[in-house]
Amino acid sequence: MPSIRPRSSSALPARYDDAGPILRALAASVYAPTAIFAIGSGAVQPVLVLAAIDVGMSRSAAASVVGLLGVAGVISAPLAGGIVARLGGRRAMALGTAVAVTAVTGILIAVSAPSVAAVVVFVVGVILQAVAANLWALARQGYVADAVPSWARARALSFLGGMMRLGVLVGPAIGSLAILVAGRRGPFVLQILMALGSLWFVLARALPAEALHRARHDAETTRARASGSQVVSGDDRAQGGANRTRTDLRATAAVAVAMTCLQLLRTNRTVLVPLWGAHLGLSDALISATFAAGALLDVAMFLPSGRWMDRYGRLAGILPSLFIMGASLVVIIVWTSPVGFVVGTCLMGFGNGFGSGIVMTMGADLAPVVGRERFLGWWQGIGNIGAAAGPFVVSALTATFGLAAGMWATALLGVGGGTWAWIAMPRAYARIGIDLRGQALTAAEGRGRLSYPGS
Template sequence: MVYAPTVLFSLGEGAVIPLIPVIATRLGADVSLAALVAAALVIGQLCGNLPAGALVAKVGERVTMVVAGVLSIAAGVGMLLAEHLALFAASVFVLGFCAAAFGLARHAFMTTRVPPRFRARALSLLGGSFRFGVFIGPFVAAALIQLTGSEQSTIWALIVCCAAIVPLVLFGPDPEKSSPVLLKPTGAAVAEDSGEVVTGSIPTRDRYGVLETISYYRGVLMRLGLSAAALSAVRSARQVIVPLWGVSLGLDASTIAIVVGVSGAIDFALFYASGQVMDRFGRIWAALPAMLLMGAGLIALSFTHDLDQATMWFALMAAVLGLGNGLSSGILLTYGADLAPETDPATFLGAWRTLTDAGGAAAPVVIASVVALASLPVAAGLMGGVALLGAAGFAVWTPKFLPRREH
């Protein structure tokens, strides 16, 4: 019950994500506008963090995830029936909004209930649940396209997965009622600093609003938080650039889905290794190699578009990006949990996820602008540079803000 709803949601989302730019082009978008439509997913996720945090605090995980599941079905129906680009983009936005609700509910649950000694592995497994969908989803998409001849068939996969989530969450056992809240330093289960064992929802007493929290923790957010935002931006850029690169090379939709799926397979294979590295050797030993690999992959890809073997280089660099992203599984979740206040993590996690999702939301907009003004290879090279800057930030600021035993 902790991971299964996440797997189902990510499976449906993973089937649709690679085809969002393709469907957008079918509805009349050019390459730059298709990138902007793809950006609606991460923009929706950014806008959904604060309402999702408030909903989790008020009604708990279960109701939040049911609401998100129902809205995801509505978003899928909107994408399926869209005959105009505006409705399609709005539906993609709602899907991103729902993704924020799923992600924040599980992040808050893990932060308060998983002991620090294996926190990175638990959160990497949560990240791996998302990656499982990214791994399987594109292959499901390719199979459906081959069977039906329509990209819209992938949207049905999203609707079916979300329809399965609602009864699972409603009628399955509630992990909130069986898992005690733990204090981070001692592992003692407490609520309101009273020493009493509690079950149920995470602590919801807000000492600061989101804006006050951002101000209070501005040091870590402006340093390590910006490095995390850079990682989120590069991840988002990977999701946009790889399908667009296939479109720009003239590849068909099923081929693009397979390349994305292979990249996702490499990504998925490494998710637990990332948690092992972070728990055993320190957070930086996963963050730094991940950023360097993705930065190098994007920069190398930017020089291959017009080569004779452009398709081969496209598949190879997609694999390198999958490798780098796999090494980063659970990093943003783990850093957020490590840095959150011990007994009042909700508002900090809202601020942390808003900042990191802002990086993810900004990247497709930047890519669309650079493609319109210059070219797709220039956009890939630019995002590679962002990855290298983020790597430098992690190297400098992780030792400052996380004790040696944490990082």
């Protein structure tokens, strides 16, 4: 597949940096089924704990179901990466759909006949839900990372992340309609239908090898002419240090610290902010509506954030995300009126939107060619650790030092994580021979960036 080495892709006019044809080539086979699958997953989130109570669990045990989902996600991600590597993306998505349908069917049976055995079936169903989600996520991420040129990687993966977020945003709204029709079982039935619908897209729409090849060739030719560089043959994976056959553990660990801070911050905000709203005496309706407004700002950012990161580098995505979310928590703590709560929560959604797809993009940047899917499985597992640990960290801080201390600690996490990313990420990327846009470093650039970590 032809590829280019532009002099400076960030300097190219926007009309020569168009990834639209490449993204459109992935629409029917990757993005559409992603959104449909995410709608089904999002529909059951609000009722999962309630269904656990219906099965016969105590309230405390039912509350732990969400934590179980996170733990299962951490443990199953490396396994899912190995399965994707062995089966390929399309078969792995089909397997993920089968696992999801089996899991939801088991949950429906358990809810219909509460008993000790039903509790076991329910728990197994929740674990299988996490496995199915990982299979889907890694199959799509691995294909996009492999098929899209590095100069459009952030846009492609940010769009993928946006489809996931859009599904989770829309899913509860559609799920509420399903509850009106079929009670608490309605969202689970809806998830089965959405999973089967996404499978239809996967099977009916083959991965667009020829269309993607043509779109990529045309885009890279246009970029090469605009930048005055030569179109050269060969796979884009051979560029930018991406011909690595082994994982660089030091670089991966350095970037993983920043990524874990981001995941902790993202998870903690969903726990702390509602508690702080209740602490301020705000109504449930206002808290929920404010969260919805923040979520809309978050989803609206997925398109510009991908272009921003492709043009200015991964730090341009993760730094605003960490710093703005940290600052928004300070706004909420200091400005104790309802207006302050609304402004801070919306600012938080805006900040999180800057990092749309950043975890997947950094994983694709770091991944070696050999064992890419396995690496992405481990990377997703590490990311899930932050998401799973967040509620427990918040609970411990709040119980020991109070709610305000938990808010301040999470705000400081944004500052600390952003500072670490600013210092460590340029060095980590230079170690593997790429700049912060995923492009190849020259030997002189590599030496300079290793010598000056803040560059």
